[in-house]
Amino acid sequence: MTWKQVFTSSVGKKLVMAFTGIFLILFLIVHAGLNACIWANDGGEMFNKGAHFMGANVVPRILEIGLFVGLILHIVQGLMLELDNRKKRSVGYAVAYSDGSKWYSRSMGILGTLILLFLVLHLSDFWFPNRAHQNFVLGEEIDLYAKMKETFSVLWVVIVYVLGCLSLGYHLAHGFQSAFRTVGVHNRKYNLMLVSLGLGFSVIVTLLFALMPLSFYFGWIN
Amino acid sequence: MEHYNMNLTVKVWRQKNSKEKGGFESYPVKDISSEMSFLEMIDVLNEQLIRDGDDPIAFDHDCREGICGQCSMYINGKPHGAWKANTTCQLHMRAFKDGETVTVEPWRAGAFPVIKDLMVDRSAFDRIIQAGGYISVNTGNAVDGNALPINKDKADASFAAAMCIGCGACVAACKNSSAMLFLSAKVAHLALLPQGEPERKSRVLNMVAQMDKEGFGACTNTGACEATCPKEISISNIARLNQEYLVASLTADK
Amino acid sequence: MLDAKIPSGPLDDKWTEYKGHCKLVNPANKRKLEVIIVGTGLAGASAAAALGELGYKVKAFCFQDSPRRAHSIAAQGGINAAKNYQNDGDSVFRLFYDTIKGGDYRAREANVHRLAEVSANIIDQCVAQGVPFAREYGGLLSNRSFGGTQVQRTFYAAGQTGQQLLIGAYQALERQIALGNVKMYARHEMLEIVKIDGKARGIIARNLVNGELERHFGHAVLLCTGGYGNVFYLSTNAMGSNTTAIWKAHRQGAAFANPCFTQIHPTCIPVSGDHQSKLTLMSESLRNDGRIWVPKKKDDQRKAIDIPEEERDYYLERRYPAFGNLVPRDVASRAAKERCDEGYGVGTSKQAVYLDFADAIVRYGKIEAGKEGNDHMSMEDIIVLGKEVVKEKYGNLFDMYEKITGENPYELPMRIYPAVHYTMGGLWVNYELQTSIPGLYALGEANFSDHGANRLGASALMQGLADGYFVVPYTLGNSLADEIYNKAIETSHPAFEAAEKEVSDRINVLMNIKGKQTVESFHKRLGKIMWDKCGMARNKEGLQQAIQEIQALKKEFWSDVRIPGSINEMNPELDKANRVADFIELGELMCHDALNRNESCGGHFREEFQTEEGEALRDDANYMYVAAWESKSAHEWNLVKEPLIYDVVKPSQRSYK
Structure with missing residues (x-):
C-alpha cells in the first residue's frame, strides 16, 4: 500500500477531505475568535492588535502557508471528488430521491463552490490588499478595522457576506460530523455527540461571522 | 384491515438491452387489490402485456420474502418504494391510492449497467466479495464452535452488519453511486469477529481497491443509503470501515 | 436393480470405515479433473467451495444473478447439530433416531446416521467462517428447540439462519473463485445433461442474458438444484426454484425417488x-x-x-x-x-x-x-x-x-x-450421493436420501451443508480416482452436439407455438390440480383424475402457450416456459407415486389409510421401500424398489402423544 495508493483510493481521498476539513474548522475558531474583538467597541484597537499579531509575526505567517495548502487541497480534492462522483451515474433518475438525506448533505460541492467564490471576494477585500501593502513580507499593515468599516458600508457587499456565511454554515452542518465519521469515529455515543456539536458549531460560527458585516452596516459598533 | 381495489398508471423504464437507449412507457392497470404485493401488481401488468402482444417488463425477483436481495426497483423516487426497512417484493399495494401514477426505474449506477428494463447487472458486488469478503478457512480446519467465546455485543453487532442482502439499494440511493454501505457491512461483519482478525488489514484495503475499480463513487456520508436499506444496515459501519482503512493503510509495511 | 452401496459393518462405523478406505486422487491429478456444479445454494456453494479447496477444476452455475441469492437464504429457524452443548441428553444417536422417526421410517439408516455424525462439524466449520450464530452472554453458542424433538439442538442466527449460512458458503465459494479454482456462471440455466458412454460428462446451459446455449464438459456433474415445490404453483419456494435440472437428469436415465413425498x-x-x-x-x-x-x-x-x-x-x-x-x-x-x-x-x-x-x-x-x-x-x-x-x-x-x-x-x-415448503423426494442417490447415472450426483434437497417421508425442522440446512462440505469431497474422489486417465472431452464431441440440438429444437418448438395462454396461467392450473388432488390429503380417485387432467394440460400447453419476445435475448417468459413444461411432466409422476403408495406416511397422507383417530396409517409390510421411478416414455415409468432395512431402529407407529 504505497502513499499514492492510499491517497488516490476513494477512502483515501475522503481522508484528505476530512483532515483538511478538521484543520479548517480549527482555523475558523481562531478566525471567528479574533474577529469577535471588533465587539470590544474600542474603535478597533483590540482587533487591530490581534490582526497585527497574525500578520506581522513569523509563526502565524508560516502557519498561514499551511492554511493555504490545506485550503487548496480541500478545494481541489473536493471539486475533483464532486466531478468524479457525478460521473458515476450516467443516466439520472426521473424522480429524485430526496427524503433519505438532507439537502445540504447532498450539496456540499455547490456549497463549497459558493464559499470559494465568496472567499475570492473576501480575500481580495482584506487579505490581498493587506499583504500587498506589506510587500508580502512582514512589513507594516493597513488599518484593517477601518477597512472593514469601509467595506461593510455597502449594502450588496453585506448581503453577499451574509450569504457566504450561510453557505459556510450549511457546509459545516454536514461537514463537521462527516469529517469525524470519515476519520473513523463509529461509536454511537460519539456520533450522537458529534452531530449536535457540529450543528451547534455551524450555527454559532455562521452567526458570529454574519453579525460582523451587519454590525458595521447597522452601526451597532462604533 | 380494510381492503380496497384501485386503478393505477404505471410509468416504467423500458430498455431492450444494455446497448440500446431506453425510455419511459405508461400503462394503465385496473382492479388492483390492496392486498397484492407490488410485484404481484407487476405480474398482473405483465400478463396483460403478453395478452396484448407486447413484451412484458423484465425485472429481477426471486424469493419474494425480502431476503434474497434480487428484487430491485426504484419506485416513486426511492429504492424499494416508500416503506421503511423494506424490499420491493414486500411492498404491498395498500401503500398506494386509487388513481395514482407510479414511476418505476431501474437502479441507476455506472457500475450497475442495465441488462433489460428494470434488470441490472450487480456482479460488481460479487467481485468486491472476491477481493477479500471472506475468512480463509478450508473445510475441515475448524476447531470446536465453542472453543472461542465471542462477546455477545460484538457477535450481535457483527450479525447486524451481516444481515446485508446485497440488493444494491444503497448504491441506487446514493448520489455518488457509492457502494460503501455494502462494503462496510461486510468489513464490519468480519472485523468484529476474532475469526476475521488474521486478514483484517488486507481485507479492507483490497475490498476498497476493488470497489474503486468497479466504478462506484466515493462516500460523502449523506445517509441516503442507511435510510433506504431494507435491512437497516447502519451508516456507522462506514465509519468503522474508514477506521479500519486508516489503521490498515498507516500501519502497512510498504 | 439399484445398488445403494451402503458400506458393511455396524452403523456407527460405516462412515468412518468408508472414509478410511475410499480411493483418493492426488493433488496433481485433481487439477486435471473438471467438476460441474449446478445450483449454488447451501449444497452447491459448499460443494463448490470444498472441491475448489481440494484443487479440482470447478465450474458452478446458477440461474440467479449471484450465487448468494439461492433460496437456502430464506430458511429462517435454524440448523440442527448433535453437539449436546445444553447437556440435555442429545447425542449423534438421538439426532439420527429423531430424524429417522420424524421421517416416518422411510429414510435410509446409513445416510441419516452419517448426517448426524457430521452435523457437529458443520457448526464448527460455519463458526470458523464467521457465521454470526446467536450467542449467550458468556459468549458461547445458543440453542433452541424445534418440532419433533425433545432436546435443544438447533443453532440459529435470529430468524435468518439460512441467510447467514448461505453467505458463509457463498463467501467460501467467492474465495475459490478469486483463487481461480472455481469459475462461476451466474444467470445460466442448465437445460440438458450430456451423457457419453453411459456417463454424465457435461451439461448444456443457457445463458439467460443473451439466450445462447453453451456446452460445458465435466468429469462429473453435481446437481444441487433444490426442491420442486413450485410444481404446486403456490409454495414457500422462490419464484425461480424449479425442477428442470433434475427432471432432465431423470429423462436421461436417473431414477426419481419418492416424488410424492412433499412437506406441507x-x-x-x-x-x-x-x-x-x-x-x-x-x-x-x-x-x-x-x-x-x-x-x-x-x-x-x-x-x-x-x-x-x-x-x-x-x-x-x-x-x-x-x-x-x-x-x-x-x-x-x-x-x-x-x-x-x-x-x-x-x-x-x-x-x-x-x-x-x-x-x-x-x-x-x-x-x-x-x-x-x-x-x-x-x-x-x-x-x-x-x-x-x-x-x-x-x-x-x-x-x-x-x-x-x-x-x-x-x-x-x-x-x-x-x-x-419442501420436497423430500428427489433424484435417487446411493450412499455416495451418485444417481443411477454414473458421474451424476445429487446433493441437498435435490436428492431424496435423508428425510424419508417427512423432514424435521432445521434439518434441511444441515443436510445441504453435510452433503457439500463433508460427504461429497470424499465420495466424489472415490469415483474420480478412476478418471485420472481420461482427458477432458472436447465439447465438439457428437454427444454435446446432439444434446445442444435437442435443447435448441425444444426451445424453437416452444417459441413457435404462438398460442393464446400465458405460461403463468398454465402454471396456476397445474398448481391447483396438484394442491387439490396430490396435496395434503390424497385419494385413489383424485389421483387418477389428476393424472388425466395433467396429461390434458400438457397437450394444451404444447399447443396453446404464448411466449413473447425472441430466443436470443433476456426472456424471462421463455425461462419460465422451460420450467413449467418440466413441472407438468413431474406432476404426473408425483401422482403415479402417490397412487402407488397405498399407505399413509409422513407428508404423504392417503385418506383411505388412516387410523380411527385420523393419524397416518403406515404399511411397513408392503411399502417399506424407496420408490425409484425410471423414465420409460413420456407417460410411462418403471418402478424400482429399494427395500429399506432397519438394523438399529425398530419402526413403530409414530406417537407424539
Missing part, C-alpha cells in the same frame, strides 16, 4: 386472493412460544380477542400432550387442515388457524418483572415487558407478517395455514 409446512401466511404469487413461511421456531388454536364453535364470527379462553380449542395441545405445539410438521399441518375442513377455520377465507403469542408475552413479561424484583407489576406493564422479549426473539418475523397482512401480531394472533 404448518405455519405459513394464508392465501389472500387469486393474485397470490407465492406463500411466505413463518418460522417453525414460532411454535416454541406461540399456541395454535381455533374457536370451539363452528363458524365463530367473533374477533380472536373477544373469544374467551374456555371457548378456544388448542387442538395440538389437546391431541398431542407430550409434544403439544411442537409436533412434527406433517402432523401439525394435517391437524390444521382437519379443523378447517370441519368448519372451525378463522379469517375471511376460513382457511386459517390462530398462532397466538398472548400467553408467551405474559410469561416472558412476568419473568422480566421477576428479574427486576417487582412482584406487583400491573398486567399492562408486564405485557409491555413481554412484548420486548418477544420482539427480541422474533422481531423480524413479526415485521414480515405485518408487512404482508397489515395486521399487528403483537396485538392480534397471527393467522396461519399450511403451505408447500
